[in-house]
Amino acid sequence: MSEKDQRVAIVTGAAQGIGAAIAAELAADGVKVVVTDINGAGAEEVAARIDGVAKQLDVSDPDRVSAVVGEVVAELGRIDILVNNAALVPLTSWDDITFEEWRRVMSVNLDGVYLITHAVTDVMGKAGYGRIVNIASNTFVAGTPDCAHYVATKGASIGLVRGLAGELGKKGITINAVAPGIIASEGVLSGPHAAGFDYVVPMQAINRRGVPSDVAPAVAFLASEKAEWITGQTLVVDAGHTRN
Numbered sequence: 001m002s003e004k005d006q007r008v009a010i011v012t013g014a015a016q017g018i019g020a021a022i023a024a025e026l027a028a029d030g031v032k033v034v035v036t037d038i039n040g041a042g043a044e045e046v047a048a049r050i051d052g053v054a055k056q057l058d059v060s061d062p063d064r065v066s067a068v069v070g071e072v073v074a075e076l077g078r079i080d081i082l083v084n085n086a087a088l089v090p091l092t093s094w095d096d097i098t099f100e101e102w103r104r105v106m107s108v109n110l111d112g113v114y115l116i117t118h119a120v121t122d123v124m125g126k127a128g129y130g131r132i133v134n135i136a137s138n139t140f141v142a143g144t145p146d147c148a149h150y151v152a153t154k155g156a157s158i159g160l161v162r163g164l165a166g167e168l169g170k171k172g173i174t175i176n177a178v179a180p181g182i183i184a185s186e187g188v189l190s191g192p193h194a195a196g197f198d199y200v201v202p203m204q205a206i207n208r209r210g211v212p213s214d215v216a217p218a219v220a221f222l223a224s225e226k227a228e229w230i231t232g233q234t235l236v237v238d239a240g241h242t243r244n
């Protein structure tokens with residue numbers, strides 16, 4: 001494939017975990033991946049492994065989002081795929097969620113999705129082509145406790161997919177969500193969520209822990225040419241934990 005024909009993807013929060021696995025899966029499919037993360041050094045490491053391009057990016061920073069999208073267009077000439085993966089994943093009971101924490105989770109998980117999606121759809125709209133995948137969560141289906149702000153943002157992410165598909169479809173852009181179950185990412189393994197495996201794995205139809213590479217192929221499919229007839233949908237990838 002010539003460089004001119006190579007599709008270009010931006011993946012947010014891709015320095016580790018599910019985002020890094022998605023970046024690797026897209027690269028294996030021949031996509032040039034822009035690995036972005038608030039952790040610039042981590043993004044560099046992932047990009048080096050997959051022959052990608054690294055950009056330090058806090059998705060909640062409007063100026064930086066607009067600068068990075070402009071740089072990608074200037075340097076690579078196109079943006080075919082956006083994967084909205086970056087998120088804060090807190091575990092806080094309702095009584096302890098301060099308004100400050102609420103706002104911070106909204107600003108990364110929801111405002112961040114708005115900012116980069118808005119910037120990228122401008123580029124995709126001019127090209128008449130695009131694939132957007134939001135990483136939601138099966139906590140929205142399960143109603144998982146002790147993270148109500150997080151669950152609210154993931155429901156909003158699915159709401160955005162449903163609400164935006166019609167406008168974007170007219171421009172040749174699809175937008176879908178992938179909602180993973182509990183996955184052994186670096187973030188989960190290093191925090192209190194890790195205790196959730198003991199409770200959740202027995203409820204899954206497939207009784208083993210999920211890993212980031214269990215999620216990535218579903219995202220790559222929705223980001224592919226083959227998924228042209230699928231938009232406004234949510235694909236739950238949770239080993240059958242939830243079944244709706």
Ligand SMILES: NC(=O)c1ccc[n+]([C@@H]2O[C@H](COP(=O)([O-])OP(=O)(O)OC[C@H]3O[C@@H](n4cnc5c(N)ncnc54)[C@H](O)[C@@H]3O)[C@@H](O)[C@H]2O)c1
Pocket residue numbers: 012013014015016017018019036037038039042057058059060084085086087088089108112135136137138139179180181182183184185186187188
């Ligand atoms: N791991 C799970 O169990 C699970 C389950 C369902 C959904 N998800 C979703 O999958 C996605 C990835 O989760 P993960 O478990 O791999 O997370 P993780 O915590 O391992 O990695 C998240 C990445 O996002 C980056 N990040 C944080 N704030 C950022 C910001 N403001 N701007 C840009 N990057 C930022 C972090 O630096 C990190 O590299 C998230 O959207 C999460 O909600 C995860």
